[in-house]
Amino acid sequence: MSMDLSRFHDVFFEESFEAVNTIEASLLEVDLDAPDPESINNIFRAAHSIKGGSATFGFSQVAAYTHVMENLLDEVRAGKRRLTQPIVDVLLESVDALRLLLSSAKAGEDIPEEEFAQHKSKLEAISKDQSSLTTATASSTSDSSAPVAESASGDDGVAGWRVVFTPHKEMMQRGNDPLRLAKEIASLAEGDAEIECDISTLPDWEHFEPLNSYLGWTVRLRQPVEKAAIDDAFAWVENECDMAIVPIPKAQSAPPQPQHEKPSEPAASAAESVQTAEKSAAPAAKQAKPAAVAESQSIRVDLDKVDALINMVGELVITQSMLNMLSEDEALQGMEKLLQGLTQLKRQTRALQEGVMQIRMLPISFCFNRFPRMVRDLSRQLGKDIELMLSGENTEVDKTVIEKITDPLVHLVRNSVDHGIENPADRVAKGKPEHGSVYLRAYHQVGNIVIEVEDDGKGLDPQVLLSKAKRKGLIPGDAILNEAQIFELIFLPGFSTKEEASDLSGRGVGMDVVKRNVQSLGGSIQVESELNRRTRFTIRLPLTLAIMDGQLISLGEELYVIPLVTIIESLQPDPSMINRVAGTHETIKLRGAYLPVLRLSEALDAAQNESEKPKPLTDGIIVIVEHESRRFGLFVDELLSQQQIVIKSLEENYRLIPGVSAATILGDGRVALILDVGGLSQLQKDSEISYADAG
Amino acid sequence: MQMQVKQPLEEDQDAEQQAEQEDEYLTFSLADEEYAAPIMLVKEIRAWEPVTRVPYAEPWECGLINVRGAIVPIIDLRKRIGLTKLEYNKHTVVVMFAFDSGGRERVRGAVIDALNDVVRFPSRKIQPSPELRKRKATQFAQGVVEYDGRMIVMLDLMRALGMDVEKSA
Numbered sequence: 001m002s003m004d005l006s007r008f009h010d011v012f013f014e015e016s017f018e019a020v021n022t023i024e025a026s027l028l029e030v031d032l033d034a035p036d037p038e039s040i041n042n043i044f045r046a047a048h049s050i051k052g053g054s055a056t057f058g059f060s061q062v063a064a065y066t067h068v069m070e071n072l073l074d075e076v077r078a079g080k081r082r083l084t085q086p087i088v089d090v091l092l093e094s095v096d097a098l099r100l101l102l103s104s105a106k107a108g109e110d111i112p113e114e115e116f117a118q119h120k121s122k123l124e125a126i127s128k129d130q131s132s133l134t135t136a137t138a139s140s141t142s143d144s145s146a147p148v149a150e151s152a153s154g155d156d157g158v159a160g161w162r163v164v165f166t167p168h169k170e171m172m173q174r175g176n177d178p179l180r181l182a183k184e185i186a187s188l189a190e191g192d193a194e195i196e197c198d199i200s201t202l203p204d205w206e207h208f209e210p211l212n213s214y215l216g217w218t219v220r221l222r223q224p225v226e227k228a229a230i231d232d233a234f235a236w237v238e239n240e241c242d243m244a245i246v247p248i249p250k251a252q253s254a255p256p257q258p259q260h261e262k263p264s265e266p267a268a269s270a271a272e273s274v275q276t277a278e279k280s281a282a283p284a285a286k287q288a289k290p291a292a293v294a295e296s297q298s299i300r301v302d303l304d305k306v307d308a309l310i311n312m313v314g315e316l317v318i319t320q321s322m323l324n325m326l327s328e329d330e331a332l333q334g335m336e337k338l339l340q341g342l343t344q345l346k347r348q349t350r351a352l353q354e355g356v357m358q359i360r361m362l363p364i365s366f367c368f369n370r371f372p373r374m375v376r377d378l379s380r381q382l383g384k385d386i387e388l389m390l391s392g393e394n395t396e397v398d399k400t401v402i403e404k405i406t407d408p409l410v411h412l413v414r415n416s417v418d419h420g421i422e423n424p425a426d427r428v429a430k431g432k433p434e435h436g437s438v439y440l441r442a443y444h445q446v447g448n449i450v451i452e453v454e455d456d457g458k459g460l461d462p463q464v465l466l467s468k469a470k471r472k473g474l475i476p477g478d479a480i481l482n483e484a485q486i487f488e489l490i491f492l493p494g495f496s497t498k499e500e501a502s503d504l505s506g507r508g509v510g511m512d513v514v515k516r517n518v519q520s521l522g523g524s525i526q527v528e529s530e531l532n533r534r535t536r537f538t539i540r541l542p543l544t545l546a547i548m549d550g551q552l553i554s555l556g557e558e559l560y561v562i563p564l565v566t567i568i569e570s571l572q573p574d575p576s577m578i579n580r581v582a583g584t585h586e587t588i589k590l591r592g593a594y595l596p597v598l599r600l601s602e603a604l605d606a607a608q609n610e611s612e613k614p615k616p617l618t619d620g621i622i623v624i625v626e627h628e629s630r631r632f633g634l635f636v637d638e639l640l641s642q643q644q645i646v647i648k649s650l651e652e653n654y655r656l657i658p659g660v661s662a663a664t665i666l667g668d669g670r671v672a673l674i675l676d677v678g679g680l681s682q683l684q685k686d687s688e689i690s691y692a693d694a695g
Numbered sequence: 696m697q698m699q700v701k702q703p704l705e706e707d708q709d710a711e712q713q714a715e716q717e718d719e720y721l722t723f724s725l726a727d728e729e730y731a732a733p734i735m736l737v738k739e740i741r742a743w744e745p746v747t748r749v750p751y752a753e754p755w756e757c758g759l760i761n762v763r764g765a766i767v768p769i770i771d772l773r774k775r776i777g778l779t780k781l782e783y784n785k786h787t788v789v790v791m792f793a794f795d796s797g798g799r800e801r802v803r804g805a806v807i808d809a810l811n812d813v814v815r816f817p818s819r820k821i822q823p824s825p826e827l828r829k830r831k832a833t834q835f836a837q838g839v840v841e842y843d844g845r846m847i848v849m850l851d852l853m854r855a856l857g858m859d860v861e862k863s864a
Binding site (some may be wrong): 605 | 749758
């Protein structure tokens, strides 16, 4: 029976990439002086399952590559080879190569043969390296099968094996073919085997599911095959079948009681005993598994399904707010039960919405996980000793936010390692500890997630930054800036602090790009620094991109939404607070500070009666908003309600509009535009300049 | 851009005609002219409803409406092709067109005077638009068709609905 396997490809790739991550994580935490046998087994198993899957699906490069990797790991696992730093390094490189191979295989192509050979030869070279072999086997290579023989001790006097093997129903759906397995086992005995099929579990026709596996087999191997070889054949289906491997003794006596066992256990425990014996001198405390991550149950769901659900809840929120508006109708007053029901609906809708949004939330560790490796590689390359400290990895944030924030964070961490932390010699000269520290923290703060990247390096020098910005003509030569404003300069396009671009940071991507990326997510970035002490970047991002709290305002007949997070306060100004600069440019004096005021109707090109004089500011409301620590007032007609709004893309069917970030749907089904305070801030600045030019 | 959609014949018609591929078009009127658009691009037909004005929009863009949770722009086709505006009332018709743009559906509505007919004809019957009509409308014409004694203008929908404005923006 041939089966179209392609629909299992996605599952295979997802699982394989996960396995690669496991390998990488285990390699990074392995302690060379006392390797934890369990973590080496983890690495081995992960490599083995990729090999098995790729062979089944015919991804020959991946299979060939993982085969070499597996052999090397098997030697380590069996205690024949010590895990040395060069081996860990090569294995880490192989993790990258494996990712590359898997991505190419996913795209349906192979990587170029020379490139593949190059990757493979690196692995093979270290596999042939004798120096890391443990003395016992290095001294006599002919004895290479020693550990295997050891694990199979007691197998002497075995004439063959009886393998009873019953796949679970779902086995074929996972892409494993029982027939292939049966053949593989039979081939171990070079064909000297007989196979019996157990059809007792076959259901009636009407209950028969063609995708399920109902059969069981008994394979009799009439050769004294090594048990480990049989175990190997089953290693990656061990959880998907019931099986027993029973020796057939040479003498024709009655067979011993079948011993049910998981096939990988004997090999693993043998490996452990070899290792623990060898490392008996090593401190026992080191054997404790570091930071065992609590396993939680999860299911894989297509993101489209989740998004469809979120959209539907969005609709429900709109309907609910429509009902809420209706409930204020006079005619309904007195209908207590109905009103109670509506209140309840409101609460439940909100709970449902929060619950659904939670589905899209992932711990930020999905993004943070790459950094230990990156910092390790970079600091080695630069000859620096740097420790990366993570905190708050379990802080949850929307998947899209995670995807989009990763690149900016990579840039910031890279900067800290490359430019921030000094060379060990310089650090000692400054009286600092030789090893530098980079901190990556995440935490929640009022509806936002805050991510900090901090290093205890040389800090930013305001004088250097200022003179450089002036030299580059980014600011006027006579500009007077306070320290915070000077630090802001690094976000200007065309500003790069290190004179010669290194191959690490100088990739043509500047801090301006980081800032733009953060802003495109509706977030902000700030920098603080103390010379020779530390530099800290603080990124604030909304938890989700789909829903926010908004303040409805009116402008004549029109309704707009101002994101609540940007609003500092709203007030009806007193005439004494209003000042005019250059005749037209209005400002409002608030607690000693003069804030520019933007007439929203002008900024949004709203229809104005030409004959009518512009409304005095005292006739409306001024909403003080803040964008990147710059405050200004928005002049609007009226403040309406505050409510949760569902963010709808404008670009899906239309295009971007200046001063507007997106749209939403109000309770009555009407569309309202969500104002982009950053864009309005820019409009306001531009108008200031044009006024200045005119004056 | 070519937007002909081949449509298999369903009805029993003249055997001679059946041999030829015919396309189905929706025709509608703007002032006293009849226009046609491929029916495969028509997503739905709605009545006029108040729109939300968009700042800095083109004069022929009416604004945005909510179509089952999606934000959709509405275009006044009369204004777009240089005719005088007709006041909207509850009988005003909005035709929603859906285009495929890079695997993604983009929806856009057009305000027209009235729906006329659904017609079928083979694409070879479409002739180049006559040069003599030096009108703004001709720049949105892909060609003309003589059908049942009347002249129908084949509308270049992508341009008429301003889909090209986004590209240049």
